[in-house]
Amino acid sequence: MEERGCSREEVISFLSGVRAEDVHHDHILSSMCTIPHPIAIAVQEMFCATNLGDPGLFPGTMKIEDLLIKSLGDLMHLGSAGGYATSGGTESNLQAIRIAKKQRPDAKHPNIVVPASAHFSFDKTCDMLGLEMRVAPYGKDYMVDTEKMAELVDANTIAVAAVAGTTEYGMVDDVQTIAKIAKEHDCFCHVDAAFGGLVIPFLERPIPFDFAVAGVDSISLDPHKMGLSTIPCGCLLLREQEMLGCLNVDTPYLTVKKQCTLAGTRPGADVAGAYAVIRYLGREGFSSMVAGCMENTRRLVAGMEACGFSRVVDPVMNVAAFSGGGCVPEGWKVSHTRDGHLRFVLMPHVTRDVVERFLADVARG
Amino acid sequence: MEERGCSREEVISFLSGVRAEDVHHDHILSSMCTIPHPIAIAVQEMFCATNLGDPGLFPGTMKIEDLLIKSLGDLMHLGSAGGYATSGGTESNLQAIRIAKKQRPDAKHPNIVVPASAHFSFDKTCDMLGLEMRVAPYGKDYMVDTEKMAELVDANTIAVAAVAGTTEYGMVDDVQTIAKIAKEHDCFCHVDAAFGGLVIPFLERPIPFDFAVAGVDSISLDPHKMGLSTIPCGCLLLREQEMLGCLNVDTPYLTVKKQCTLAGTRPGADVAGAYAVIRYLGREGFSSMVAGCMENTRRLVAGMEACGFSRVVDPVMNVAAFSGGGCVPEGWKVSHTRDGHLRFVLMPHVTRDVVERFLADVARG
Incomplete structure (x- = not known):
């Protein structure tokens, strides 16, 4: 740390310069995060000094957290759902599995059964909690094989997880069957809908994955x-x-x-921002946003297939994966699945223009 | 979630109204958080779309995280220190103890030894990691009794913790002796300086607590x-x-x-803000801020004693605790220690004016 400080201008100018080294969102086709909505940004300053970790000081901000949980519970078909705003999907998954573990003090060598698609936050969770992680293989279309999943469940299984919107292929597991397996074995059922939770309800044909499915105990869902x-x-x-x-x-x-x-200290600003977006867009706004992402996903699939790539699955959400074809043009950030497929996430910042520019680059080879 | 969205004005006006229900910072005398520096707020928007969880997309923002760690390592007398920006003290403490545990796979029934002052994040940590938490009692002045601490260490002890800036009394444990105990037993030494890490180095007479002390393996420090x-x-x-x-x-x-x-996804904005403050203030700026907080702490102690309260310890930092005296006037947010003492944290938002207004209220009875 320097002895003397810098001027405000020096600091801002330094940070702007470094920020410019980041990849521009116009070229990010691989992320499940996006540019926040202007209304989420607009409320940051108003709530920047709030700490949800000490709610008696911030009863107003706490009310907003309650409203956020209530709105999302409602969206998940259970207005009375409980919960709280976490630091993200990892904390949500970890805390759900902690609850599951507490409910089963009898399990001497506890394990959880997760789909092959499970996010790496489950690895962290099992490492911390000292759980065996049993991975059920894929069946059709990169959805978990529920029969094989059922075979992995035993008396030491404290939780079974499903993924609604897998990170790699955007698929939705058969939550109804998975919840039934959990129920039959009297164990906890957690649904990781960190990504899908704010997509699936707005699809033309929603897929059952939430509290409407009997037996689902908890859901993680990332604003x-x-x-x-x-x-x-x-x-x-x-x-x-x-x-x-x-x-x-x-x-x-x-x-x-x-x-x-x-966490102890928890940000009110991001929670207020999340609620502001939900209140501003409403279901209609989300539906129209998701419809746009899906249209761009279909356009990407058609364009890639025209260039010799093959879709790996029919996209259920705004995630697409391809095999074959050639190389990806320089300057674009795409990613690869563990099976080596090219993977794209069509977030709202990936507009039709961006898709067309990318496809034109691919076509040029 | 409502079907229809609201206008921007409706959303902002609703949130402003709710925000007004929070306690005003002018009356918060109990928090270890404060109003962020304007320069931290100023950079929020610039970095609002960055995610440190995917550093290849944000190499510039990642550079800022590295600079933040480097600056703080330097302040902790070890420019080469490693680390990363966490969600706060709980994650830092948890991760430090996870590392300690990994280093000792031989410990069959692992335990950690912590001071009586240890923050409740250690309870969470031990619960998650399946560790026994052995609590060493206070000795003189609410600092841990290091002799009793040494007696609690055994072959299953994977880590010993010290607190530099205790939550309740702002005291600094004898880190030199604690690190020696850890070394003698070949176990990990973690210093929880979440609060004190940015206070102690700027005191008129700094107290040894950081990497300058041989044997200290890790430090948690909250911007x-x-x-x-x-x-x-x-x-x-x-x-x-x-x-x-x-x-x-x-x-x-x-x-x-x-x-x-x-966490997987991690905010770049708060990290950039933290670095902006450090760069803007420099050591001089922090020294002058801490000097102001200490002056206000001394003023509070003198004023409270004039009103019949007694200081529990001589404040080492900007935390003060009192016994005896009367009630606290309505409208002010103070807190109590586990021993039932009145507790104050003199954060930068608790200005001299605020202290005088509070003391005048106390004097009025």
């Missing part, structure tokens, strides 16, 4: 992905608010006496 | 407390960057192949 909020804002949703009680620790010297969240 | 950044921005600092390697999980489909952080 900082398709909810256009600033980072960090994830949400853990629970069928019953009381399920959080088992995570409580005593919090002397705060305005509340118990805390169930992973 | 979102006395670093005046926006929330969330904590830092985990490590004597060697390589220590993070044991936390890596594979991250297919990202621009990097491994990830050691707890």
Whole structure:
């Protein structure tokens, strides 16, 4: 750290220069995050000094967190759902599995059964909680094979997870069957809808994945992905608010006496931003945004196939994966799945113009 | 979630109204967070779309994270220190103890030894990692009794923690002795300086607590407390960057192949803001800010004692605790320690004016 400070102009100019080294969003075709909605950005300053970790000081901001959970619970077909705003999908998945573990103190060598598509946050979770992670293989179309999943469940299984909107292929597992398997074995059922939670409800033909499915205990759903909020804002949703009680620790010297969240200090600004977007767009706004992303996804698929690539699955969401074909033109950020397929995420910043420019580059070879 | 969205004006007006229900910072005397520095707020928009969880997309923002770690390592007397920006002290403490645990796969029933002052994030950590938490009692002046601490260490102890700037009394443990105990037992030494890390170096008589003390392996230090950044921005600092390697999980489909952080998606904006404050203030700016906080702390102590309260300890930092005396006047947010003492944190937003207004209220009874 330097002895002397710099002027405001020097600091801003330095940071602008470094920021310019980042890849421009016009070339990012691989991310599940996007440019936040202007209304999420507009409320940052108003809430920048708020800390949801000490709710007695910020009862107004806490009310907004409650409204955010209520709106999302409602979207997940359970207006009475509990939960809280997390730092993202990893914390949501971790906390859900912690709850599952607390409910099963009898399990001597606890394990969880997850789909092959499960996000790496489950690796972190199992590492921290000392759980065995049993991975059920893919069946048709990169959805988990539920029969093989059922075979992996045993008396030590504390939770079964499904993914609604897989990171690699954007597929939605058969949540109804998975929840039934969990129920039959009396274990917890968590749905990782970090990405899909704000896409699937707005598709022309929604797929069952949420609390409307009997047996689903918890859902992770990230506003900082398709909810256009600033980072960090994830949400853990629970069928019953009381399920959080088992995570409580005593919090002397705060305005509340118990805390169930992973973090202590928690940002109000990102939560307010997430709620602002939901309130501003409403279901209609989300539907129209998702429709646009899906149209661009279809256009990308058609364009790529015209250039000799083959779709790996029919996109269910705004994620597309391809095999074969040639190389990806320089300057574009795409990614690859573990199976070596080219992978694209058609976030709102990937506009029709961007898709056309990319396809033109691909066509030029 | 409503079918129809609202206008921008409706959303902003609703949120402003709710925000007004929060306690005004002029009355918050109990928080270790404060109003962010204007320069931290000024850079939010520039970085609002950046995600440090996918650093290949944001090499510029990643450079800022590296600069932040480098500046803080330098402040902690080890320019070569490794680390990364966390969501706050809880994640930093958790990750440090995870590293400690990985280093000791031999420990069959692992425990950690922490001071009585340890923040409740250690409870969460032990719960998640399946560790026994052994709590060493206070000795003189609410600092840990290091002799009793040493007695708690055994062959299953994987880490010993010290607190530099305790949450309740702002005290600094005898880190030199604690690090020696850790060394003698060949176990990890973590210093929780989430609050004190940006106060102690700027005191008139700094107290040894950082990497200058032989044996200190890791430090947690939160810019979102006395670093005046926006929330969330904590830092985990490590004597060697390589220590993070044991936390890596594979991250297919990202621009990097491994990830050691707890969260996947991570905000660049708060990190850029934290670095902006450090660059803008420099050591001189922090020294003058801390000097102001200490002056206000002394003024509060003198004023409270004039009203019949007694200081519990001589404040080492900008935290003060009192016993005896009367009630606290309505409208002010103070807190209580576990021992029932009145507790104040003299953050930068608690200006001399605020202190005088509070004392006048106390005097009026």
